[in-house]
Amino acid sequence: MATSPDFCPNWVSSPGDTITDLLRERSLSDGDFAREIGTTLGEARSLLEGRTAITLDLARKLQRCLGSTVEFWMARDYQYRQDVARLNFADRDWLKELPLGDMIRFGWLTPPPHPSQEVAACLRYFNVSTVQAWRSTYANLQSITAFRTSPTFESRPAAVAAWLRQGEIIADSIGCRRWSPEQFRSTLSEIRPLTRKRDPDAFLPVLQKSCAECGVAVAVVRAPQGCRASGATRFTGRAKALLQLSFRYLTDDHFWFTFFHEAAHLLLHSHAALFLEGVAPSSTKEEEEANEFAAGILIPKRYTNELLALRADHHQILRFAKKAGVSPGIVVGQLQHRKLIKQDHLNGLKRHFQWH
Numbered sequence: 001m002a003t004s005p006d007f008c009p010n011w012v013s014s015p016g017d018t019i020t021d022l023l024r025e026r027s028l029s030d031g032d033f034a035r036e037i038g039t040t041l042g043e044a045r046s047l048l049e050g051r052t053a054i055t056l057d058l059a060r061k062l063q064r065c066l067g068s069t070v071e072f073w074m075a076r077d078y079q080y081r082q083d084v085a086r087l088n089f090a091d092r093d094w095l096k097e098l099p100l101g102d103m104i105r106f107g108w109l110t111p112p113p114h115p116s117q118e119v120a121a122c123l124r125y126f127n128v129s130t131v132q133a134w135r136s137t138y139a140n141l142q143s144i145t146a147f148r149t150s151p152t153f154e155s156r157p158a159a160v161a162a163w164l165r166q167g168e169i170i171a172d173s174i175g176c177r178r179w180s181p182e183q184f185r186s187t188l189s190e191i192r193p194l195t196r197k198r199d200p201d202a203f204l205p206v207l208q209k210s211c212a213e214c215g216v217a218v219a220v221v222r223a224p225q226g227c228r229a230s231g232a233t234r235f236t237g238r239a240k241a242l243l244q245l246s247f248r249y250l251t252d253d254h255f256w257f258t259f260f261h262e263a264a265h266l267l268l269h270s271h272a273a274l275f276l277e278g279v280a281p282s283s284t285k286e287e288e289e290a291n292e293f294a295a296g297i298l299i300p301k302r303y304t305n306e307l308l309a310l311r312a313d314h315h316q317i318l319r320f321a322k323k324a325g326v327s328p329g330i331v332v333g334q335l336q337h338r339k340l341i342k343q344d345h346l347n348g349l350k351r352h353f354q355w356h
Helices: 015-025 030-037 041-048 056-066 070-097 100-105 115-126 131-138 157-172 181-196 200-212 252-268 285-298 301-309 314-324 328-337
Strands: 145-148 216-220 231-237 240-245 274-277
Touching: 015 030, 015 041, 015 056, 015 070, 030 041, 030 056, 056 070, 070 115, 070 131, 070 157, 100 115, 115 131, 115 157, 131 157, 157 216, 157 231, 157 240, 157 274, 181 200, 181 252, 181 285, 200 216, 216 252, 231 252, 240 252, 252 274, 252 285, 252 328, 285 328, 301 314, 301 328, 314 328
Parallel strands: 145 274, 216 240
Antiparallel strands: 231 240, 231 274
């Protein structure tokens, strides 16, 4: 088949791919192949994975073992190296944008066997065919998002995109009933007592199951470097919502406030919007409504006067938290938010979590 000189695919195929096909046709194993060309099994596999360049001597061995000509094998390797260089040059800046180390460390991405395959692996992760397609899908996060982040520490869009994508992947694996706003609203009052449970391994499965019954997939995804989001909500279809949490601050007051804040977006605001929460307060109408909703769920209005009368006293707060049916950390967080106590006071009453 003739190839146009202007044909520039966004993928590479090493000579090892051709060798593998030929070995399969001949029912030869990797060990058989290593013996045929007089090399070790490790060296043979390095060639199959595209990590070993084809020299003139090796091309002659391939000709004797698999057929074709020395010129074919030399040209095959040369074209592969050129394609790798071209793609690496074109896409290396994109890879630098991604939190690649954390994506691998968190298990989102399997380390490719060769650096030349990193771009392809990342494209598969995002379920797009080209870097340009990725940019069309994710690069306008600022414009398509109700984006709330810190004025001091700005999130990198590529890191946020990686975090959001992992939420989608997890949500796809969660079976949900059809979205029911009425059922979800009533379920929130049943979820509220979970704030008193200390262990995320105990309360997260219950939280996810309760929400799934209402059509909401709850995905807890650790934020990679460069992503300062604490939560996000969006509808993945008419019948399914995604509520994504990062556990970023690793304290119970932040986690639960963010959950109920995100729940408010699902119930009160546009299903076409992506709401992304960072670390700075927002003055938008939607954010104010979500904040008020979350505060009202955590500490209902009938307890407001008692809350406002509290002082920085452990025993008072513990008694009030028990009466209100929430964790002491949530009470401390609300008092700090209302500036009734200082930000560094009574933080020992908050529950602190750790990532496994």
